[in-house]
Amino acid sequence: VHCMFGCRLLRAPNSPPHMASAKMPPRQKMINMMYLVLTAMLAMNVSKEVLDSFAVLDADLVRSEQAHHRRSVEEYAQFDDMAAKFPEVFRTNRTKAEQIRLAADSLVAHIGVMKARVMAEAEGEPIEQLIAKDGEGRDTLRALMGFEKKDDREALALLLVGPEPSSPKEGPFTARDLRHRIEAFRALLKTTVGEAEPDLSASIDMLFDLSDRRDASGTLNNWESINFHEVPLAAGIAELSKVQADVRGVESEVVKWLYRQVNKDSHTVNTLAAAVIPASSTVLLG
Numbered sequence: 001v002h003c004m005f006g007c008r009l010l011r012a013p014n015s016p017p018h019m020a021s022a023k024m025p026p027r028q029k030m031i032n033m034m035y036l037v038l039t040a041m042l043a044m045n046v047s048k049e050v051l052d053s054f055a056v057l058d059a060d061l062v063r064s065e066q067a068h069h070r071r072s073v074e075e076y077a078q079f080d081d082m083a084a085k086f087p088e089v090f091r092t093n094r095t096k097a098e099q100i101r102l103a104a105d106s107l108v109a110h111i112g113v114m115k116a117r118v119m120a121e122a123e124g125e126p127i128e129q130l131i132a133k134d135g136e137g138r139d140t141l142r143a144l145m146g147f148e149k150k151d152d153r154e155a156l157a158l159l160l161v162g163p164e165p166s167s168p169k170e171g172p173f174t175a176r177d178l179r180h181r182i183e184a185f186r187a188l189l190k191t192t193v194g195e196a197e198p199d200l201s202a203s204i205d206m207l208f209d210l211s212d213r214r215d216a217s218g219t220l221n222n223w224e225s226i227n228f229h230e231v232p233l234a235a236g237i238a239e240l241s242k243v244q245a246d247v248r249g250v251e252s253e254v255v256k257w258l259y260r261q262v263n264k265d266s267h268t269v270n271t272l273a274a275a276v277i278p279a280s281s282t283v284l285l286g
Contacts, residue, residue: 054234055145061241062143065108068248075255076101082262093258096192100258104251107185108244114160114173115240116141122155122233123147150234157229160236165225175224178243182208185247189254200257207246 079097083090119141120127130142144150160178162169168176186208193201210223227239 051150051232051234052145054232054238055143055147055150058144058234058238058241061238061245065241065245065248068245068252069108072101072104072248072252072255075252075259079255079259082259090262093262097255097258099188100192100251100254103185103188104247107181107247110173110181111178111240111244111247112141114178115237117173118155118159118233119144119147119237121159122149122152144234144237147233150232152233153230155233156231156236160228161224165221165229168222168224168229175228179210179223182210182243189250192254193257196261197257200253204250207250 076097079090079094083094116127116130120130123130131139132142149155157163157165159173160168160175162174168174170176186204189204190201193204195201212220212222213226215221215226228236231239
């Protein structure tokens with residue numbers, strides 16, 4: 001089955017499973033399935049109900065990204081604690097984890113700016129009016145449900161793809177630029193994992209599969225155009241949010257793997273206790 005807007009999520013019955021089905025928790029699996037169903041519905045009928053459903057899905061994806069991020073913060077704190085106690089043992093992998101953190105933060109923030117630019121273009125409002133502080137003091141983009149132009153098809157194409165879908169435009173904050181950034185992040189993850197964990201490496205490839213696909217008409221098309229050209233704003237923003245959630249999810253997965261790799265065949269001692277061990281099992285009178 002081919003879907004104009006979400007076909008990269010569809011697979012043949014005998015193809016390998018997506019990382020979401022193999023690694024993600026049940027809630028993430030449900031979100032990915034919702035995305036698949038909605039994109040199929042979108043190809044048939046762009047109704048207000050479908051667009052609102054994408055807004056609901058986008059909110060779920062944003063919450064998923066934030067949940068993954070909170071877990072990663074805890075994992076980094078644990079890594080820091082052990083690296084402070086046993087620097088010689090944990091230093092190398094802690095450095096690798098820090099590289100992953102910086103790359104993930106940068107990519108998620110970049111996509112956030114892309115979303116704000118597209119939504120501001122569609123609504124005709126300054127970006128500053130679309131951003132507010134959340135309960136933790138972080139800049140947060142207005143929820144997609146609050147936008148009037150969820151059916152807009154021009155902003156995504158104008159800013160992300162350009163007039164010629166077969167040759168997406170280059171430049172900052174374009175879909176082609178995003179593709180390059182995702183490829184760089186994927187390469188960093190695969191270099192970090194290396195050949196030590198082939199299953200995880202294969203899952204990373206499947207999660208960030210940016211290869212060309214055939215669209216609804218059967219024409220071979222590129223990742224940028226399939227996801228962002230002539231696509232309603234609601235679907236494109238949800239796709240960007242999904243990439244953010246995927247980045248945070250795989251960040252957490254790789255960092256946990258790095259932590260487990262430290263002396264995986266030995267035991268790290270962090271507590272000492274005194275014990276009396278007799279030299280003999282025989283006790284003589286007196």
